[in-house]
Amino acid sequence: MNVTLLYFARLREQFGTASEAATLPAEVKTLGDLVAWLRARGGHWATELAEGRAFRLAVNQDMADPATALKDGDEVAIFPPVTGG
Amino acid sequence: MNVTLLYFARLREQFGTASEAATLPAEVKTLGDLVAWLRARGGHWATELAEGRAFRLAVNQDMADPATALKDGDEVAIFPPVTGG
Amino acid sequence: MKIQVQTAAFDLNAELAALYAANPKVGAVASFLGLVRDVNEGDGVATLTLEHYPGMTEKALARIVEEARSRWDMLDCTVIHRVGELKPTEPIVLVAVASSHRQDAFAACEFVMDYLKTQAPFWKKEMTPDGARWVEARESDDTAAARWQK
Amino acid sequence: MKIQVQTAAFDLNAELAALYAANPKVGAVASFLGLVRDVNEGDGVATLTLEHYPGMTEKALARIVEEARSRWDMLDCTVIHRVGELKPTEPIVLVAVASSHRQDAFAACEFVMDYLKTQAPFWKKEMTPDGARWVEARESDDTAAARWQK
Numbered sequence: 112m113n114v115t116l117l118y119f120a121r122l123r124e125q126f127g128t129a130s131e132a133a134t135l136p137a138e139v140k141t142l143g144d145l146v147a148w149l150r151a152r153g154g155h156w157a158t159e160l161a162e163g164r165a166f167r168l169a170v171n172q173d174m175a176d177p178a179t180a181l182k183d184g185d186e187v188a189i190f191p192p193v194t195g196g
Numbered sequence: 197m198n199v200t201l202l203y204f205a206r207l208r209e210q211f212g213t214a215s216e217a218a219t220l221p222a223e224v225k226t227l228g229d230l231v232a233w234l235r236a237r238g239g240h241w242a243t244e245l246a247e248g249r250a251f252r253l254a255v256n257q258d259m260a261d262p263a264t265a266l267k268d269g270d271e272v273a274i275f276p277p278v279t280g281g
Numbered sequence: 282m283k284i285q286v287q288t289a290a291f292d293l294n295a296e297l298a299a300l301y302a303a304n305p306k307v308g309a310v311a312s313f314l315g316l317v318r319d320v321n322e323g324d325g326v327a328t329l330t331l332e333h334y335p336g337m338t339e340k341a342l343a344r345i346v347e348e349a350r351s352r353w354d355m356l357d358c359t360v361i362h363r364v365g366e367l368k369p370t371e372p373i374v375l376v377a378v379a380s381s382h383r384q385d386a387f388a389a390c391e392f393v394m395d396y397l398k399t400q401a402p403f404w405k406k407e408m409t410p411d412g413a414r415w416v417e418a419r420e421s422d423d424t425a426a427a428r429w430q431k
Numbered sequence: 432m433k434i435q436v437q438t439a440a441f442d443l444n445a446e447l448a449a450l451y452a453a454n455p456k457v458g459a460v461a462s463f464l465g466l467v468r469d470v471n472e473g474d475g476v477a478t479l480t481l482e483h484y485p486g487m488t489e490k491a492l493a494r495i496v497e498e499a500r501s502r503w504d505m506l507d508c509t510v511i512h513r514v515g516e517l518k519p520t521e522p523i524v525l526v527a528v529a530s531s532h533r534q535d536a537f538a539a540c541e542f543v544m545d546y547l548k549t550q551a552p553f554w555k556k557e558m559t560p561d562g563a564r565w566v567e568a569r570e571s572d573d574t575a576a577a578r579w580q581k
Contacts, residue, residue: 120482120554121565165568172487174550188484188552192568195481195512195553196383196465196524196544205332205404206415250418257337259400273334273402277418280331280362280403281315281374281394281533294444297464305469305519311540312462313533314447319455369455383463383544384575390461391537425534 112139112183116149119190122166125155135181142168143177145187165192197224197268201234204275207251210240220266227253228262230272250277282350282358284342286333288365291375300357300379307356311386312377313394319369321416324409331364331373334402338362345396349378352392353385360393362403392429398422432500432508434492436483438515441525450507450529457506461536462527463544469519471566474559481514481523484552488512495546499528502542503535510543512553542579548572 112135118126139148146168150160160166168175169188181187197220203211224233231253235245245251253260254273266272283299293314301307317329346358357379367373376393380386405416433449443464451457467479496508507529517523526543530536555566 117484119484119552120556169484169487169552172484172490174491188487190484190552191554191565193549193552194555194566194568195483195551196548196572202334204334204402205406208332254334254337254402257334257340259341273337275334275402276404276415278399278402279405279416279418280333280401281398281422292444293447294442297443301464301466301522302520305467307520308466308468310464310466312464313537314451314460314462315533316451316458316460317455318458318531370452370457372451381468383465383541387463387537387541387544391533394533394537 112137112181114145114181114183114185114187117186117188119188121191122159122189125159127155140180141177142170142175142179142181142187145181146177146189149189160189166190167192197266199230199266199268199270199272202271202273204273206276207244207274210244212240225265226262227255227260227264227266227272230266231262231274234274245274251275252277282343282346283360284339284346285361286335286338286364287361288363290363290372291361293375296359296361296375297377300359300377304356304379306381307379308381309383309386310377310379311383311390312375313390314372315374315394317367317369317371317373321407321409324411326369327408328366328368329373330366330406330408331362332404332406333362333364337402341401342397345393345400348396349389349392353389354380354382355385355389356380358389358393360397362397362401364403395422395425395429399426432493432496433510434489434496435509435511436485436488436514437511438513440513440522441511443525446509446511446525447527450509450527454506454529456531457529458531459533459536460527460529461533461540462525463540464522465524465544467517467519467521467523471557471559474561476519477558478516478518479523480516480556480558481512482554482556483512483514487552491551492547495543495550498546499539499542503539504530504532505535505539506530508539508543510547512547512551514553545572545575545579549576
């Protein structure tokens with residue numbers, strides 16, 4: 112399954128990229144699986160996406176939670192809690 | 197005791213005057229007494245100031261109630277409930 | 282604090298800028314604009330004429346603004362109320378409150394409007410197809426003001 | 432309904448007039464202006480830079496406005512949020528709601544702001560004397576949004 116990953120604000124800076132095209136292994140079925148897979152990269156990925164850190168997830172531009180199932184072509188975004196207004 | 201009486205909006209129209217200088221008899225001591233004295237004029241005065249009609253009172257530009265004591269030189273206003281904004 | 286009764290229209294850009302442009306502590310400006318509608322109580326309204334009690338009006342508005350300032354963090358406030366003859370879509374009143382944070386600005390602005398509606402000596406007369414009539418006070422305005430009582 | 436994300440400043444007179452000038456059913460416009468403050472968390476702020484998630488931002492704001500419209504009498508609504516680098520006293524956001532009566536306009540405007548603060552993908556980075564830092568989300572904003580939950 113191929114997805115587009117987008118990072119914003121502090122996560123974009125920490126990860127050193129705003130977006131990437133990722134080919135996910137078969138065992139990554141949900142948003143939670145995806146976060147665990149990214150966390151396994153270590154370094155800033157492990158730190159920023161650690162359990163208990165505050166970050167938000169969106170799939171195809173809607174807020175989503177770890178239980179959300181992923182499908183091929185999804186646009187997945189990971190970002191800090193929002194601070195607009 | 198001499199007071200200035202001011203009328204606004206519907207009351208101004210009904211009474212046919214916006215203001216009058218009134219010399220009050222000795223028994224008129226409070227705002228309530230003044231209203232009763234005006235009511236005794238009959239006609240529109242009796243109708244508009246009848247018990248149970250909605251009107252408001254102010255003394256020297258502050259909202260006031262019938263128990264308010266009057267003194268010489270007071271500016272007394274009688275008007276319908278306000279409808280600004 | 283600026284409190285003004287006038288016949289002229291007002292410039293929103295200028296009025297709001299006066300509240301925040303020179304004060305970098307202001308993070309929030311909540312404002313309310315009241316406008317003449319073309320229908321009231323089911324009847325068409327061609328014009329609305331506003332009368333007030335000069336002197337008492339300004340005193341009553343100043344007291345309402347002071348009460349709001351004592352309850353919320355209010356850095357500045359502008360109240361402009363027009364009088365005279367107005368047409369549908371014309372602004373009647375502007376209440377704008379500047380605060381550091383939005384909750385204070387919203388609450389104070391709504392408080393000032395609710396009290397203005399029940400305490401400030403303005404009266405509206407509307408011209409309808411059946412002739413001129415004085416607008417009746419609304420019970421809902423008394424209810425709105427009453428909810429702020431401590 | 433107008434929802435816009437832009438770098439440019441906006442003209443309050445024009446934005447509010449667009450809500451009421453052509454619609455004589457509008458009796459009330461409640462609006463909120465959020466501004467850059469020169470101090471945050473005790474530190475001086477020289478500039479604020481706003482980033483957003485193009486596409487999702489507009490979708491999230493449209494959803495918030497629709498939710499507000501389903502809850503209150505809302506005749507029209509404008510949300511303009513700026514992005515890019517801003518200085519203290521510059522406007523960041525405008526939310527303006529037009530209704531027949533003021534209670535709906537106030538409630539809907541405050542609702543949209545509260546949800547915008549917690550649901551719309553904007554992020555602020557501020558330049559302080561100690562360098563640049565990302566603004567942390569405030570728990571009070573979550574609390575403010577939560578109070579609207581039915």
